[in-house]
Amino acid sequence: MGAMENAIVNREDRIPAEAREILQSLASQWDDVVDSKALQVIPLKGAMTNEVFEIKWPSRTGELSHKVVVRIYGEGVEVFFDRDNEIRTFEHMSKNGQGPRLLGRFPNGRIEAFIHARTLSACDLRDPDTSALIASKLKEFHELDMPGPKVVTLWDRLRNWLSTAKRLCTPEEANSFQLDSIENEIPLLERELSGPHQRMGFCHNDLQYGNIMLEEKSKSITIIDYEYASYNAVQFDIANHFCEMAADYHTDTPHILDYSKYPGLEERRRFVCLYLSSSGNQPTHSEVEQLVQDVENYTLASHLFWGLWGIISEHVNEIDFDYMEYARQRFQQYWISRPKLLGSVGSPPDIVTDGNCAV
Numbered sequence: 542m543g544a545m546e547n548a549i550v551n552r553e554d555r556i557p558a559e560a561r562e563i564l565q566s567l568a569s570q571w572d573d574v575v576d577s578k579a580l581q582v583i584p585l586k587g588a589m590t591n592e593v594f595e596i597k598w599p600s601r602t603g604e605l606s607h608k609v610v611v612r613i614y615g616e617g618v619e620v621f622f623d624r625d626n627e628i629r630t631f632e633h634m635s636k637n638g639q640g641p642r643l644l645g646r647f648p649n650g651r652i653e654a655f656i657h658a659r660t661l662s663a664c665d666l667r668d669p670d671t672s673a674l675i676a677s678k679l680k681e682f683h684e685l686d687m688p689g690p691k692v693v694t695l696w697d698r699l700r701n702w703l704s705t706a707k708r709l710c711t712p713e714e715a716n717s718f719q720l721d722s723i724e725n726e727i728p729l730l731e732r733e734l735s736g737p738h739q740r741m742g743f744c745h746n747d748l749q750y751g752n753i754m755l756e757e758k759s760k761s762i763t764i765i766d767y768e769y770a771s772y773n774a775v776q777f778d779i780a781n782h783f784c785e786m787a788a789d790y791h792t793d794t795p796h797i798l799d800y801s802k803y804p805g806l807e808e809r810r811r812f813v814c815l816y817l818s819s820s821g822n823q824p825t826h827s828e829v830e831q832l833v834q835d836v837e838n839y840t841l842a843s844h845l846f847w848g849l850w851g852i853i854s855e856h857v858n859e860i861d862f863d864y865m866e867y868a869r870q871r872f873q874q875y876w877i878s879r880p881k882l883l884g885s886v887g888s889p890p891d892i893v894t895d896g897n898c899a900v
Contacts, residue, residue, distance in 0.1 A: 556582060567645070591615050593610060593611070593612050594610070595608060596610070612650050621768070627770070629688060631643060639685070640765050641655070658755055660751055661755060677819035683742030685743045691741065695774065696727065696735075699727050741772060744772065744775060746770055747769045780843050783812075783836065787802050787803050810829060817829065840882075844874050845872075
């Protein structure tokens with residue numbers, strides 16, 4: 542999950558020496574920088590996989606100085622994705638005008654060009670005009686021709702994450718999260734969701750508001766942070782985006798989800814219709830309805846995906862976030878939604894839910 546803005550706090554001690562050398566070399570090429578070593582380091586709030594910092598320097602003109610972004614990779618998060626693949630994706634995106642330019646790399650991170658656009662907030666996702674821009678951009682993203690095998694990665698990733706979660710969990714935690722039951726659910730979901738209507742494309746897989754930037758004047762959307770990006774069912778990517786509307790990572794309790802903010806049927810239809818029509822062809826009513834239903838079914842996979850992510854993150858990540866409570870809410874929402882979406886398919890266990898999360 543990506544990064545969001547925060548108040549200015551100088552944390553130069555968090556920037557590795559190798560990164561500082563690259564930053565000084567970059568700044569020394571800019572005529573208006575007073576002192577290439579005088580870094581202003583601003584942590585960007587809300588990063589849950591990496592540490593992300595905005596870097597700027599005092600300028601001779603007193604106007605806005607040059608800015609870059611330093612991304613320091615989180616400890617232990619390679620369990621979630623292949624870092625080499627992620628870097629290749631970033632470089633390919635950069636070369637093709639998608640996302641920020643790559644300015645430098647150091648052993649545990651990289652330096653990116655600063656995008657002069659604002660990161661979206663939670664409420665932006667529900668704004669009709671902004672949502673329309675996201676739908677169109679997401680269709681463009683899904684149609685990118687990216688290097689690597691063009692196969693759906695979701696199910697193998699879920700199996701791998703479940704295996705890792707079981708290895709890291711105490712027996713009590715594994716029992717509390719019903720991980721043995723989740724093991725039975727993954728192949729069931731794969732069988733039920735991988736139908737003839739599945740659309741495959743290059744998916745972001747983490748389309749929360751902090752990973753979407755808007756340039757106000759041109760009304761252009763940029764999607765950033767590709768750690769989890771891969772070929773996948775596009776229904777999963779859209780479903781994941783809808784699920785993210787229940788989150789607000791800028792509150793005092795960023796782990797708490799409010800599913801009353803999940804988009805209603807008409808809002809989902811509108812997004813899907815705009816998504817399908819953005820390439821110039823007007824979709825039929827049945828095409829829209831089919832995709833809306835398929836997306837809704839894929840919310841189940843999203844809940845398992847981020848539920849397992851939360852459990853693993855609790856054990857490998859030092860970032861201040863209540864990963865376990867977040868995971869509990871995602872799994873709870875899975876079991877609440879499952880009967881409505883899958884009916885009596887399979888035999889779900891008796892899950893006891895409590896009233897602690899906002900559902």
